[in-house]
Amino acid sequence: MSEVIDILISASFWAAVIRIATPLILATMGELICERAGVLNLGIEGIMVIGAFAGWMAVYQGLPLWGGVAVAMGAGMLFGLLHSTLTVPFGLSQHVVGLGITLLATASASFAYRLMLPEVTSPPKIEPFQPLDIPVLSDLPFLGQAIFSQTALTWAAFAMAGAVALVLYRTPLGLAVRAAGENPAAVEAQGLSVTGLRMGAVMVGSGLMAVGGAFLTLSAFSSFFFEMVNGRGWVCIALVVFGAWKPGKAVLGAILFAAFDALQIRLQQTPIGAVLPYQLFLAAPYILSILALVLMSRRAEVPAALMVPYNKGER
Amino acid sequence: MRLEPIANPTTARRLGYPALAILATLAVAALLARIAGADPLAALGQIATGALGSKLAILETLNRATPLIFTGLAVAVAFRAKLWNIGAEAQLYAGAIMAVVLGTGALGSPLVLPVSALAALLAGAMLLLGPVLLKTRLGVDEVVTTLLLNFIMLLFVSYLLEGPMKDPMGMGWPKSAALTPEARLPRIVDGLRLHWGFGLALIAAVLVWLIQIRTTLGFEIRAVGQSPEAARFAGMPVNAVLVKTALLSGGLAALAGWSEVAGLKGHLSQDLSPGFGYTGIIVAMLALLHPLGVVLSALFVAGIFVGSDAMSRAAGVPTYIADMLLATALLFMVLAILLTRVRVVRG
Numbered sequence: 001m002s003e004v005i006d007i008l009i010s011a012s013f014w015a016a017v018i019r020i021a022t023p024l025i026l027a028t029m030g031e032l033i034c035e036r037a038g039v040l041n042l043g044i045e046g047i048m049v050i051g052a053f054a055g056w057m058a059v060y061q062g063l064p065l066w067g068g069v070a071v072a073m074g075a076g077m078l079f080g081l082l083h084s085t086l087t088v089p090f091g092l093s094q095h096v097v098g099l100g101i102t103l104l105a106t107a108s109a110s111f112a113y114r115l116m117l118p119e120v121t122s123p124p125k126i127e128p129f130q131p132l133d134i135p136v137l138s139d140l141p142f143l144g145q146a147i148f149s150q151t152a153l154t155w156a157a158f159a160m161a162g163a164v165a166l167v168l169y170r171t172p173l174g175l176a177v178r179a180a181g182e183n184p185a186a187v188e189a190q191g192l193s194v195t196g197l198r199m200g201a202v203m204v205g206s207g208l209m210a211v212g213g214a215f216l217t218l219s220a221f222s223s224f225f226f227e228m229v230n231g232r233g234w235v236c237i238a239l240v241v242f243g244a245w246k247p248g249k250a251v252l253g254a255i256l257f258a259a260f261d262a263l264q265i266r267l268q269q270t271p272i273g274a275v276l277p278y279q280l281f282l283a284a285p286y287i288l289s290i291l292a293l294v295l296m297s298r299r300a301e302v303p304a305a306l307m308v309p310y311n312k313g314e315r
Numbered sequence: 316m317r318l319e320p321i322a323n324p325t326t327a328r329r330l331g332y333p334a335l336a337i338l339a340t341l342a343v344a345a346l347l348a349r350i351a352g353a354d355p356l357a358a359l360g361q362i363a364t365g366a367l368g369s370k371l372a373i374l375e376t377l378n379r380a381t382p383l384i385f386t387g388l389a390v391a392v393a394f395r396a397k398l399w400n401i402g403a404e405a406q407l408y409a410g411a412i413m414a415v416v417l418g419t420g421a422l423g424s425p426l427v428l429p430v431s432a433l434a435a436l437l438a439g440a441m442l443l444l445g446p447v448l449l450k451t452r453l454g455v456d457e458v459v460t461t462l463l464l465n466f467i468m469l470l471f472v473s474y475l476l477e478g479p480m481k482d483p484m485g486m487g488w489p490k491s492a493a494l495t496p497e498a499r500l501p502r503i504v505d506g507l508r509l510h511w512g513f514g515l516a517l518i519a520a521v522l523v524w525l526i527q528i529r530t531t532l533g534f535e536i537r538a539v540g541q542s543p544e545a546a547r548f549a550g551m552p553v554n555a556v557l558v559k560t561a562l563l564s565g566g567l568a569a570l571a572g573w574s575e576v577a578g579l580k581g582h583l584s585q586d587l588s589p590g591f592g593y594t595g596i597i598v599a600m601l602a603l604l605h606p607l608g609v610v611l612s613a614l615f616v617a618g619i620f621v622g623s624d625a626m627s628r629a630a631g632v633p634t635y636i637a638d639m640l641l642a643t644a645l646l647f648m649v650l651a652i653l654l655t656r657v658r659v660v661r662g
Contacts, residue, residue, distance in 0.1 A: 042458065082646075086646065086649070086650060089316055089318075090318070090650060090653060091318065091653075092649050092650065092653060093649065095399050095458065096596075096600055096645070096649055097646065097649065099401065099593075099596055100597075100642055100645045100646045100649070101642075101646075103593070103597070103638060103641070103642035103645070104639065104642035104643065104646065106638070107635050107638030107639040107642055108639060110633070110635040110638070111347070111633050111635040111636060111638075111639055114633035114634075114635060115350070115351055115633055118631075118633075195316075230466075231462075231463065231466045234459055234462045234463055234466075235463075237458075237459050238459050238463070241456070241459075277474045277477075277478060279470040279471065279473050279474040280470075280474070282470050283466070283467045283470040283471070286463045286464075286466045286467050287467060289459070289463055290459075290460055290463055290464075293449075293455050293456070293459060293460065294449060294453060294455055297449075297453040297454050297455045298453065298454075311317060311318050312317045
């Protein structure tokens with residue numbers, strides 16, 4: 001037990017928690033926007049992969065880091081456009097299209113990687129985002145290292161989560177998006193286009209997912225690996241449910257999840273880790289996600305029109 | 316735009332759009348080959364000859380199709396009831412583990428094959444039972460739980476192969492001990508590298524088809540898939556149907572892993588499946604969830620994989636072109652199927 005306490009009071013642990021939470025927050029916000037508008041986006045896992053690849057490749061080709069973020073976002077929005085075209089006006093199965101998008105985006109990243117780097121055995125590195133040095137705050141004892149040692153992309157992610165909450169709950173646009181996921185016929189009665197709102201939400205959401213993926217290559221690691229997203233997208237879908245489709249709760253869920261993830265990495269190096277197989281630690285985040293889904297299952301308030309296609313003139 | 320159902324689609328429409336989807340996929344293939352600097356038509360030809368051009372190529376395609384028939388059937392059965400089993404990959408490994416547990420010396424008699432097949436079926440069924448009970452009892456979405464179980468299962472296999480199942484003769488390589496000769500599936504024809512797993516996959520497809528058209532369960536699965544509310548209203552035990560569907564689906568997926576170990580590889584390793592579980596989704600969708608169609612589409616998908624490998628070696632186009640083509644084919648095909656029965660109108 002003392003090992004756990006030692007970990008919990010170390011500043012580097014909390015720095016890791018925030019770092020691990022960042023891509024989850026971005027992608028969870030992306031998925032949340034899609035689902036609040038009524039569209040389940042199972043393309044998330046592949047869109048994170050394409051974001052990780054596109055951002056990294058753009059920077060490797062000479063673009064500045066923020067340029068890489070923009071390229072990742074653009075790539076994500078492109079797949080979001082494809083997803084929403086098929087699922088919104090055509091009303092195709094969101095399960096099948098989403099999985100198809102994940103397969104297509106993942107394969108596109110692998111194909112483009114091999115095409116652009118045919119001979120390399122290990123992926124080249126880029127110069128990633130550096131921790132932002134904030135005057136005074138970064139020099140604080142403990143907090144300086146635990147919180148104020150993050151990169152600009154992490155700060156941007158938290159700001160983005162705040163902005164998503166603000167837009168969803170405090171603007172007419174947010175109200176319209178939420179209504180598209182609850183009662184699309186009412187939205188149409190107001191003279192607004194359900195198709196436009198849903199497609200827009202899926203594109204913006206997919207852009208955020210891709211930036212979440214790009215955080216992995218542009219900030220957390222400095223290279224692209226095929227398996228690097230490793231189920232994070234599916235975890236984010238669980239986090240949306242865990243957060244009851246509310247931005248604030250979803251961010252808390254992401255941080256909680258990241259804390260367990262950071263804890264299991266560190267526990268592997270303690271005497272506890274010597275006794276138990278390391279695979280059990282690696283599986284803990286996935287097991288935890290399932291438990292979170294089970295715990296929240298009774299309480300979750302699913303958007304009423306989630307996964308219900310809307311076809312004008314049909315009642 | 317708005318979609319308007321067509322009461323009686325013409326034959327031209329019913330065949331035209333799927334044909335268009337296939338043509339569009341071929342066009343994408345040509346484009347990708349072109350981008351990779353290869354001659355598009357030559358590359359398409361190399362895919363075809365690579366998959367079907369020689370006896371060896373055909374056998375390779377049939378072998379590759381075997382696990383895909385099983386996982387395709389697993390997905391088709393489940394999706395028909397709108398039970399979203401995305402966990403065929405995990406169920407496949409559950410079956411593979413059973414092939415090793417019972418096939419490496421615990422049983423020495425001729426009984427070992429049927430017993431291990433049965434154990435694999437049960438293991439896969441049990442693995443899907445959890446998510447389906449969470450769905451029916453607590454309303455937990457099965458998409459996420461089955462997906463996450465794939466990752467958990469891969470780690471479990473890694474643990475087994477580095478721990479309790481590790482082959483002492485494996486020179487440190489994480490793989491299981493080899494199956495005993497009587498635990499291996501024999502070849503269909505002596506001298507030809509094609510094992511009975513393929514034959515069993517065909518039998519499974521026919522059995523699933525018979526279940527769907529001849530039994531109450533088949534009727535119930537269709538009804539639940541079309542509308543659970545209407546099925547419940549008609550007095551059908553919807554949850555029980557979902558549980559039965561899950562047992563069937565999980566068991567079928569597990570046979571994929573069982574037949575790969577007992578028929579092809581002879582041992583379990585971490586790379587037994589290059590995503591056969593996920594590819595099963597494409598196989599099932601291209602087959603329009605029809606069990607006999609699954610056989611054809613599994614052969615097609617296996618041919619794309621085997622052919623792309625050969626084309627990649629010859630023309631230098633990355634082998635990932637296969638995955639791109641299949642994902643494209645899937646998306647084009649679901650759109651084409653929709654357009655066979657609706658019309659897009661303005662306004």
